[in-house]
Amino acid sequence: MMRGGLHHRTCCLCEAMCGIVVEHRDGAVISIKPNRDDVLSRGHICPKAVALKDLHDDPDRLRKPLRRTPDGWEEISWAAAFDEVEARIGDIRARHGNDAVAIYAGNPTVHNLGAMLGVGDFIRAVRTKNLYSATSVDQLPHMVASWALFGHQFLMPVPDVDRTQLFVCIGGNPVASAGSIMGAPGFEKRIDALHARGGRFVVIDPRRTESAAIADEYFGIRPGTDVYLLLALLHEVFKRGRIDLAHLAPHVDGLEALRQAVLGFDPQELAARTSLPHSRIIALAHDLVAEPRALVYGRVGACTQEFGGLTLWLIYCLNAVTGHLDREGGMMFAEPAVDLTRAYGSRGHYGKFHSRVRKLPEFSNELPVAALAEEITTQGQGQVRALFTLAGNPVLSTPNGGQLDAALAQLEFMVSIDLYLNESSRHAHLILPPTSPLERSHYDIALSGFAVRNVAKYSPPLFAKPAGSLHDHEILAQIAQRLRKAPGSMSGRVSLMVKDAVARRLGPDGTLDWMLKTGRYGVPNAGTMKLLGALPGFGALRKLMRATDRRPVGLTLQRLLDAPNGVDLGALEAAFPRRIATPNRRIDLAPAMFVADLDRAAAVLDEPLPSLALIGRRHVRSNNSWLHNSQRLVKGKPRCTLMLHPDDAADRGLADGAIARVASRVGTVEVAVEITPDIQPGVVSLPHGWGHGRAGVRLGIASAHAGVSINDLVDERRIDALTGTAVLNGTPVEVVAARR
Ligand SMILES: Nc1nc2c(c(=O)[nH]1)N[C@H]1C(S)=C(S)[C@@H](COP(=O)(O)OP(=O)(O)OC[C@H]3O[C@@H](n4cnc5c(=O)[nH]c(N)nc54)[C@H](O)[C@@H]3O)O[C@H]1N2
Ligand SMILES: Nc1nc2c(c(=O)[nH]1)N[C@H]1C(S)=C(S)[C@@H](COP(=O)(O)OP(=O)(O)OC[C@H]3O[C@@H](n4cnc5c(=O)[nH]c(N)nc54)[C@H](O)[C@@H]3O)O[C@H]1N2
Ligand code: SF4
Ligand SMILES: [Mo]
Secondary structure: OOOEEEEEEEOOOOOOOOEEEEEEEOOEEEEEEEOOOOOOOOOOOOHHHHHHHHHHHOOOOOOOOEEEEOOEEEEOOHHHHHHHHHHHHHHHHHHHOHHHEEEEEOHHHHHOHHHHHHHHHHHHHHOOOOEEEHHHHOOHHHHHHHHHHHOOOOOOOEEOOOOOOEEEEEOOOHHHHOOOOOEOOOHHHHHHHHHHOOOEEEEEOOEOOOOHHHOOEEEOOOOOOHHHHHHHHHHHHHHOOOOOOHHHHHHEEOHHHHHHHHHOOOHHHHHHHHOOOHHHHHHHHHHHHHOOOEEEEEOHHHHOOOOHHHHHHHHHHHHHHOOOEOOOOOEEEOOOOOOHHHHHOOOOOEEEEEOOOOOOEEEOOEOOHHHHHHHHHOOOOOOOOEEEEEOOOHHHHOOOHHHHHHHHOOOOEEEEEOOOOOOOHHHOOEEEOOOOHHHOOEOOOOHHHHEOEEEEOOEOOOOOOOOOOOOHHHHHHHHHHHHOOOOOOHHHHHHHHHHHHHHHHHHHHHHHHHHHHHOOOOOOOOHHHHHHHOOOOOHHHHHHHHOOOOOOOOOOHHHHHOOOOOEEEEEOEOOOOOOOOOOOOOEEOOOHHHHHHHHHHHHOOOOOOOOOEEEOOOOOOOOOOOOOOOHHHHOOOOOOOEEEOHHHHHHOOOOOOOEEEEEOOOOEEEEEEEEOOOEOOOEEEOOOOOOOOOOOOOOHHHHHOOOOOHHHOOOOOOEOOOOOOEOOOOEEOEEEEOOO
């Protein structure tokens, strides 16, 4: 007999981590509603939450491993699938070496407890230089800047939105995206509260976005020129000598080098490049200096540009020198219960090796995904011949998707660990589908580290795992076991066996429990764990238990199970110098790699600009490339339109709704025009994640609302040379009326 009831969990679709209440009966979801008592979201949800039901029920969602045959896809057993992975990868490695096998890990990996805990062993087992992920089309500049300044790639500051009086948002649209590297569900309500306490919200974006609509001031910047705006702001701060490093002062180096570098620029020239009046930039600099509780936040639009690395570095520096870094109401650091900046995650490293063809630098063992297609198609030693994708759809998500689409078709072998037969996985030889989010437990190991409040929330599975299905972590573990190198020594083999047995025994939940207990808010003494920590090979545990700033409040998995609304661990706290992770425990504001890169920005200051620049956008009813198979999310007015300014439309004789032909160096698409004064003249916008019209996908609803892919226009050669981040915005394009 099945039963029903109310199930509390955290939505895993984006970084906001909203609490939801799922009403269910007899194994079916009846409704999904906001949880008013959730410690973080306090009753906020967005329209995507109900898509968890659609995703769970979707007949197109794969339930069994699929194998491509000349006559189409056939369902096979897990055992047969893993045998084939072992044999085919083994053969390719024997002929071409380990680097012939690449990995691309997509965004939902980060929102998945099991995948987060299992992906490390999987990557180590594949042992390849060709490791790629969505990081290099996203937050890589944050990570490089955090690594260089604060000593850890995951020590990324978040806006203390609930206590600030001046919030400056550069290249982010949190009203649509719910915020990123800023877990702030109900962002609009938080801005209402900011307004109620007399504060101001400023948006800097080439499009007058949904966030700009609730802002007190809007700067319509020219795409890709934020580095010059930041230099101009810093110029004014330095020129007036208004430096305030607050409590960081004794721990900071490089201030003079930064000042010299900034003052070398001509502020008028900088302002002209951004298309913003110099007087407005000066006024903003003065506001930032005058307001004790202020912050400058930059996100995807600030990262995915030619000088994304410089832009993020200068954003951190601007916060630091105006006294807004690591201070209440400024940019602060979350201290989650499971802290990736302590014992688990590597600090990061840069440029230890380079990609084979274009010689792009690695960051923390990853290469820029803009290089993936050429690594597949360029012959020679080290050519990529096989690929694993994990929760990623690079054909729609990465630059020059058309080229990658063609490259994937050339692979000798491809495996997609994915829920769908979509634009990328249709090239796979095997698709291995994991369970649905409602069939597994959930805890945001990564994203809790970037929330605007310290909270811990655990969701048990709602539904039992169906017979014959596997979780992501089980799929990853199976592949890892079959591909890893057997240790040479007897003791190595024994310790691996023990490790496997422990991991199997604990599972993700047991591991989480252990991480919670040993973490900052865990159990006070953890005697057995201290004992364990003394053993060789348990260095991480030792490091954790040594941490002097633990505040044990008895946080365990059981404690979280007893708290379906989550546990509140308090507001953000000052973290420095305590958590500075650089080897010399100091913050260098002017690392050589960034200062040197300023020459690159200076060199193009007066180069001609494209007459039309293409940028992206997000919509609250869409999630990257993969929720378009939910009828209730795609219904209504088509959203994949080309936004264009009335002047640009008139110049081209384009009426609202007309079909335009958009061409870039790498491709052409035809798409309906949406004329709006909300976009700057000379700028056009297409959302990303569309383009479901490709042959061979199994996405009934999405295919009927196919749209076109912006990444068929985005140029893979345009990258931020410093960090390797793809330049997804500011693509030079031509737009004409389509001949029909
Ligand atoms: N032009 C342009 N391009 C962009 C962006 C942009 O702003 N403009 N944004 C970039 C950003 S920020 C990101 S993060 C990337 C995203 O890029 P990707 O991560 O490559 O793409 P997603 O659309 O998130 O695809 C997720 C895939 O994972 C599958 N999936 C979902 N949940 C699970 C799960 O639990 N397990 C498994 N195994 N699979 C699952 C889905 O079916 C889908 O195929 O796109 C980037 N691309
Ligand atoms: N509804 C919804 N929510 C999402 C997602 C989604 O696809 N849909 N994706 C999730 C993911 S993976 C991420 S990473 C986050 C991203 O979260 P956000 O960073 O908030 O993402 P966007 O809405 O793309 O905002 C980027 C903004 O940068 C602007 N921009 C473009 N070029 C430039 C430029 O050169 N300079 C400046 N100053 N601005 C520029 C764009 O117009 C856009 O408004 O959102 C997450 N949340
Ligand atoms: S904003 Fe929407 S998608 Fe994001 S966590 Fe909340 S309900 Fe889920
Ligand atoms: Mo992202």
